[in-house]
Structure formats: C-alpha cells, structure tokens
Amino acid sequence: MNEKIFDYLESCIIVFNLESRIVYGNQNAYNNFDINIGSDVRDILQVEDRGLFFDNLREVLNKYESYKNFIRLIDKNKKIQFCYINVFKSAEHFVFEIIMLSGFSKLSLSQRNLNFDYLKYVSQGIAHVLRNPIMSISGFLNLIKKRIPSDIKTDVDAYFESIQIELSKVMKIVLDIEIINNVKDLKLEKINIDEFLLNVLNNFKLENSSKSIEYKYQFECNTHLFIDKNLFGLVLEEILKNAYESIEEDGFIRISCQKEDNNVIINIEDNGGGIDKERLGMLFMPFYSTKPKNIGLGLFISKLVMQAHKGRLRVISHDNNTIVKLILPVEKRSKMRTQRLEVV
Secondary structure (H helix, E strand, C coil): CCHHHHHHCCCEEEEECCCCEEEEECHHHHHHCCCCCCCEHHHHECHHHCCHHHHHHHHHHHHHCEEEEEEEEECCCCCEEEEEEEEEEECCEEEEEEEECHHHCCCCCCCCCCCHHHHHHHHHHHHHHHHHHHHHHHHHHHHHHHHCCHHHHHHHHHHHHHHHHHHHHHHHHHHHHHHHHHCCCCCEEEEEHHHHHHHHHHHHHHHCCCCEEEEEEEECCCCEEEEEHHHHHHHHHHHHHHHHHHCCCEEEEEEEEEEECCEEEEEEEECCCCCCHHHHCCCCCCCCCCCCCCCCCHHHHHHHHHHHCCCEEEEEEECCEEEEEEEEEHHHHHHHHHHHHHHC
C-alpha cells in the first residue's frame, strides 16, 4: 500500500512496534507532535500516563485488539492537547489514530464565560439523538440472534456478545451525559444516612463477590440528611467500584460515617496500592482514567454531584492506602429542602 495516502487524512497516524518505537507517522502526525522514526511513542503521552496507563493499554490491545477514548496528549510545542484516540493492533505493530480536539482542551470547570445552559441544551440533544439509534440497534440485534440458524449460532455468538458490550458502553456515555445535565436538579429526600450507607454497601457486596475482600464498616452518624438518593448512591457506587478494582485479590474496604460539628463525614478506604501524587491532581478531570477500559467520567460526575449537594469530595493517598472523604454539611441540607419547598 502507498503510505502517502495517509497524508491526506485529517487525523494523525502513528505506527509503533512492540518495543514502543515509532516506525511510521503521517504528515499530520509530524505537524502536531514531536516525533521521529525510532523515537518512543510514549513521549507524546503525559508523564503520568507513560507507565501504568501505557502498560494497561498494551494489555488491552493484546487481548481485545482495539481501544478508543478521550485523552490529553503533548504536542510538538509541549502543550497539552485534548484528543480522541483510536488505537488498534495490526500484525506485529500498533496504530495510533489521533483526532485533535484542541478547541475543547481550553474548557475547564472554573471558566466563568462558559454558557452552561447552551452546553446543556446541546448535550441533551446529543444524548437524545444517540439514545434512539442505540435502542433500535439493540432491538434489531436481538431479532437477528433469534433468526440465526442453529448450525452457525455457536460461531457467531461471540460477535453478538461483543456488539452488545460495545452498545452498553455507548449507552453508559449517554446516561452519564444525562446525569451531568441534570445534576443541579436534585430530588431531595430525607434519609437516615447510616441506613442508606449500609443498604448501598450490602447491594454492592452482592454484585461484586469474585474477590476475597474484607468489608469493614462503622456508621455512627445517627443523622438524617436531605439528599438525592439516586445521585448520591451513584457517587458511593463509583467510589466503591474504584476501591474494588484497585485490589487485585485480597484486601480490605473500610467505610465509616461520623458527625463532626455541622458536617457528616464519610470515609471510604482501601489498600489497593494507593495513587501516585502526580495522578491525584488529575482524578477529577473528565475523560481521564488509568484504566483503558474506563471512560473516565465517574469521579468527574461524583464531584459535580457533591458540589450540587453543597458538599466536598477529597482523595487522600499514602503508602498502599487510599481514602476518599465525602463531606456533607448538615445545616445546608435543611436549607436546601426549605428552599426547594418554597420554590414548589
């Protein structure tokens, strides 16, 4: 194949070998990144992504042969660029297809000139447009599965399962978009926080039982709060999931709840290896994840939910332990409930 044809593509194409050395780059790749034949492809990654993330990426590519996600890369001017990557394995080489999304790299939660209502309107439309074809594809997929002749059913079942998994991933993105859009519209209910935490923990343990993890809990708040049960439940499940996934086989997850002054403080601790100092500052950035299979929206959404509840979310890591601290001010819960009733 004539490699010059790739120079007409708007995306950047970088091919690297098993030793992570670049063997080809199209013209756009050279225009946007500081690369050379023989240089290490990891140089375009941020420093904190060159170790664990890249190793996980190679593992995923060897197993599933492809990976797609949003990521921040370093351009030829040593600036961070927000990109969409499609990485796949081809024979004895790996291919990076990179789409530059530089316009998005400047967006941050702290911007004051960002028209939130406009973004909400656009993202709601995107979610709606995506949801309908996803549901249609899933429905037609089930119909096709039922009509597949029995003599070839075994051969194609694995393909149908892969399609269903990918559809589920897209649907998860749609649901995440909808949560982000509606995070300010809290449906507050009065709950006993101790009972709520115990219920979430018990449900999580039932659904995640393949590892030998010791769960310890101590709930001593004896306090009622006004919270959005669905959204706050998602926050707890996300943190528990991260703790669970960080533990390889044996370990512990500890959950405690206590009241200090006018705050309810929930601590979730695990001994899954801890988090590097460099990564701590990146945890709440959208689309950032050290796990190639993850989208990287979970903690970003969790922080938005906590902020909507006028609370805080902190992550502390030392040695092999990580503690996620959820802080909810009790007085503001009552004020939020009162304000909501006045509006209604």
